[in-house]
Amino acid sequence: MSDTHLQQRIALITGASSGIGRATARLLSQHGLHVVLTARRVARLNDLAEEIRTQGGTALVLPADLAQADSRIALIRQIRETWGPVEVLINNAGFGWGGDVASLPWETAQAMIEVNIAALVHLTTLVLPEMVARRQGWIVNVASIAGDMPTPRIALYSATKTFVQSFSEALYRDLRRRGVHISIVNPGPIATEFGQVAYGWPEQKSRRGTTPDQAAQAVWWALRRARKRVYVPWYYRPLRWLNLTLEWALDRGVHTHLRKWQHRLLGRQ
Template sequence: MSLKSASTALVTGASFGIGLEMARELAARGHNLVLAARNIEKLREVSRELSSASIRVEILQTDLSQSGAARALYDELKRRGIKIDILINNAGSGIHGHFTDMDWQAVSAMLRLNIESLTELTHLFLRDFLEARAGRILNVASTAAFQPGPLMACYYASKAFVLSFSEALCEELRDSAVTVTALCPGPTHSEFQKRAGMGHVELFTRFSMKTRQVARDGVQAMLKGKRLVVSGWLNNLLVFLIRFSPRFLTPKLVYSFQSGRLASSQKK
């Protein structure tokens, strides 16, 4: 069943970056919005920008790295009487560095955000979507999902979970009116790099895409009910080539990339 343009989309992580551009893209297509993130001031700003006579924008402050936050968000929407037709699980974060040096609380919070909350929100809304016989889910994974990622080991593994989970679900839902799409962006200009502590990874910046293009690719694929979209031709090429790379070699290449060594060897 296709969605009416007046349907309502919940976008997590809509205060910055890819999520913010997705909100803009959906508003331009006439969808009502529920925007969720921690920074309520930024959400208010986005709400002022996107609200119009024809678009209703609700904002919701939540920290999805806290256990119980996904359920609380769902309950709050029920309390406000808002029916969601599109779920966009975009909020996510990364941590750069050696696993042994990482603060466990930070790792654990990242896993709750990237994996647990995404999965729980999907579980909660999917039941409503199946009952309504309509619904779209877009889960933001990453090209990181296609290989192990030394120096961002937990982040890459969390995105492998998102991709695997989304593709499996897509198959389970084959005969239903609900679709699940996984979006795999490669390096993208946003707050992500700075927040993950990888400002020094020069190659990341050099080949980064614009959030607007990534968001558009994701929203378009989701509305068409596609299983998977990798954003950008270079990322598509890399994902294709990884299939033929020996399993022992890929982590070595990613290590060089993440440590900034690839960029410095190019300069020599």
């Protein structure tokens, strides 16, 4: 399928200062979309915008703390005033926290719910009326394989991603005949700063895994083919069925053994 229908579109990418969001912004710009970059770290957004412009692309930097409802409203208003309505929304910003829920600080839990859930829903409700009115729009929500399989030690993070999957699937069913395409991208482990933020891993360990560029390709694939659900890497696709059929084994900790085998197989520690 040709992707000319996406060229010159205004695309908002959240979490563009790092990892999957940064790689996605680069890729969408290479495919001719006008990209709006948002996150909190403005210096990184400016560097990326500079790089995109040097390569002939168009980028707008609008820093925002997406945990704040006011910032989300201001962000969409600024885009509309500067460039026009958002036509492509990539809800990618998010973070996790690893450990026992018993020691999870409420402020961290609240911020995670705000960024991973509330911001995704809020931005969607802010851009959707215009998309529905025009009968045209694309929303890609970055969830996780952890949303398919509730995972110990990242319990709240898993739950936020299950929410993203459920919300997106229902929205897909609502909108599929109304010209607005909803896609879910479910990454497995990707070599970004996610591990540093969630587990305090050193940067070197965070470099292992599928690359952010591969994850960005999955986002692009979902977008240009209007795919409902895409996995990256693809072989994590059976996980949601495994979670249902092997519930008894998972309750007894079989995933811990699987992870050890996987690490041994891939030569990881």
